[in-house]
Amino acid sequence: MRQQHxxxxxxxxxxxxxxxxxxxxxxxxxxxYHHLFTxxxxxxxxxxxxFIPRADRGFTISDRYLGESGQELPIPSTLKxxxxxxxxxxxxxQILFDKFDLPGGGQIEVSKRVPVAGGMAxxxxxxxxxxxxxxxxxxxxxxxxxxxxxxxxxxxxxPACLLGEVTVGTGRGxxxxxxxxxxxxIWVMGINQKGLATPQVFKQAxxxxxxxxxxxxxxxxxxxxxxxxxxxxxEFLALLVNDLQAPALVLRPDLISxxxxxxxxxxxxxxxxxxxxxxxxGPTIAAPARNLxxxxxxxxxxxxxxxxxxxxxxxxxxxxxxxxxxxx
Ligand code: C5P
Numbered sequence: 033m034r035q036q037h038x039x040x041x042x043x044x045x046x047x048x049x050x051x052x053x054x055x056x057x058x059x060x061x062x063x064x065y066h067h068l069f070t071x072x073x074x075x076x077x078x079x080x081x082x083f084i085p086r087a088d089r090g091f092t093i094s095d096r097y098l099g100e101s102g103q104e105l106p107i108p109s110t111l112k113x114x115x116x117x118x119x120x121x122x123x124x125x126q127i128l129f130d131k132f133d134l135p136g137g138g139q140i141e142v143s144k145r146v147p148v149a150g151g152m153a154x155x156x157x158x159x160x161x162x163x164x165x166x167x168x169x170x171x172x173x174x175x176x177x178x179x180x181x182x183x184x185x186x187x188x189x190x191p192a193c194l195l196g197e198v199t200v201g202t203g204r205g206x207x208x209x210x211x212x213x214x215x216x217x218i219w220v221m222g223i224n225q226k227g228l229a230t231p232q233v234f235k236q237a238x239x240x241x242x243x244x245x246x247x248x249x250x251x252x253x254x255x256x257x258x259x260x261x262x263x264x265x266x267e268f269l270a271l272l273v274n275d276l277q278a279p280a281l282v283l284r285p286d287l288i289s290x291x292x293x294x295x296x297x298x299x300x301x302x303x304x305x306x307x308x309x310x311x312x313x314g315p316t317i318a319a320p321a322r323n324l325x326x327x328x329x330x331x332x333x334x335x336x337x338x339x340x341x342x343x344x345x346x347x348x349x350x351x352x353x354x355x356x357x358x359x360x
Contacts (some may be wrong), residue, residue, distance in 0.1 A: 037085065038171070039360065041084040041169070042083050042168045042357070042358050043356040044356060045078040045079060045353065045356050046157040046158075046161040046193045047075055047196050047348070048075045048077045048079070048145075049072045049075060049193065049312070050072075050152065050311045050348075051072060051311065052072075052272055053070055054205075054274045055070065055248055056234075057069075057247075058241060066244075067203070068202070068204060068205035068248070069201070069250075070205045071200055071211075072208075073198050073217070073348050074197055074199075074349045075348040076350045077145050077152070077346050078157070078161075078350065079142065079144055079145060080356060081143075083138050083162065084141070085137075085138055085169055086136055086139055088136065089137045091125065091137045091138055092140065093119050093140045093142065094139075095107060095119075098144065099145075099342075100145075110148050111144070120155045120186055121159060121161070123186055124166070124183075124190075125140060125162050128163065128172065128182070132172060134166075138169075147223045147316055150224070150315065151228065151313045151314045151315065151316050153189040153192065153312065156183075156187050156192070159186045159187060176195060176352060176353075180208065184204075188205045188206045191208050192205070192208060195208055196349065198210070198349050202248070211260065213261055214349055216349070217347065218320065218321045218322075218324065218327050218345065219319070219345075219347070220327050220343055221316050221344040222294075222308075222316065222340045223340065223344065224317075225341045228283060228315040230313040234276070236282055237275065237278075240279070244275060245275060265303070266303075269304065272307050272320075274310055276310065276313050277310040280314035284315050286338070287315055289337060289338070290317055290337035290339070294319050294333050294334060297330065305321070305326050306326070306330055307319070308330075317334065319334075328345070331343040
C-alpha cells in the first residue's frame, strides 16, 4: 500500500563519536574502502534534524551551527560550500523516499553542534537523525537494526550514530554490536579551525601500508572488555589507539604540538592526566579526563596551543538516535 502523506513534523537527534580503538587494515581492491576494527564511544554532543513534510516532491535543507551554550556560530565554509545533494541529512531522507516510494517531499532543518570535517561523525549523525525522523514521520516502523542496514549505504559511521552507546565495529566499521554496562567518561575535545577530509587521510595511510594493521581482530579480548568497563585509568589510557593518527599528523603537523602538550600533563602524585589521540580521521584532538577539574586543566592547555580554536568538555556514552519532538 502506498504511504499516506504525513501531517506531522518530526525532530530527531543523534550523537557524535570518538573512536577509542581504530585499527585500519588494507583497502578493498574494488571499492578502496578499508577494513577496520574499531570501538565507537558516542558523545553527548548531538545533531538535531527537523523534518517537515511537503506536499510537493521538492526537498530543501538548511543548517544552523551552534556552540556549547546554544549560541549561533558562523557556518564553516566547508558546510556553506557543500552542494545540498551531498548533505547527508538530505541524502538520508531521499534514500527512504526512494526505497519506500514515499509521496511528497520535505523541508529539513539541521541544528549542528558537531565540528564539521572534525573526525567526530557530525555528517553521519545528521544522516542518522534524518533517517529516524523520516521513519517516524511516515510511520515506516523500521527497527534500529533495519535503519542501520540502510545507514551503511550512506556512510561507514552512520550505523554507529544510529546505535549510540559504545559499539564494536568490524567490516568498514559499519557492522556493529553494542557493549553493555560501559561507564560514563569525560572527554575534552580540541577543535581546529581547519577541517580534514576523511578520504585524504585514508589515502595518506595507504602510502605507508607497513603502518596499517595487517591482521585485524574480529572482537575485543575479555581483558580489553574488562578494561573498557573498569576503572583502571592507566589500563584504559593504554588501550587507546588510532592507526589514522600518523597519516593525519603527516597532513597536519600543526597538531603534534597540542598532542604533546596535553600528554605531558601529570598530577602532583606523578600520574598521567590523559592520553590524547586524534579523533577518527581528525583533526579534532580527543583527550579523556578522570574528572571535571582535570578536564579543565586539559582544556586550558589545549586552548593555549596555536590552531586550537575552542574546546568542548563532553561526556558519553550517549543514547542512540532518537525522536525529540513530534508536531502533529
Ligand atoms: O563512508 P564514508 O562516506 O564516511 O567515508 C568517507 C571516505 O573515507 C570514503 O570515501 C573512503 O575514502 C574513506 N573510508 C575508507 N574506509 C572506511 C571508511 C571510510 O577508506 N572503512
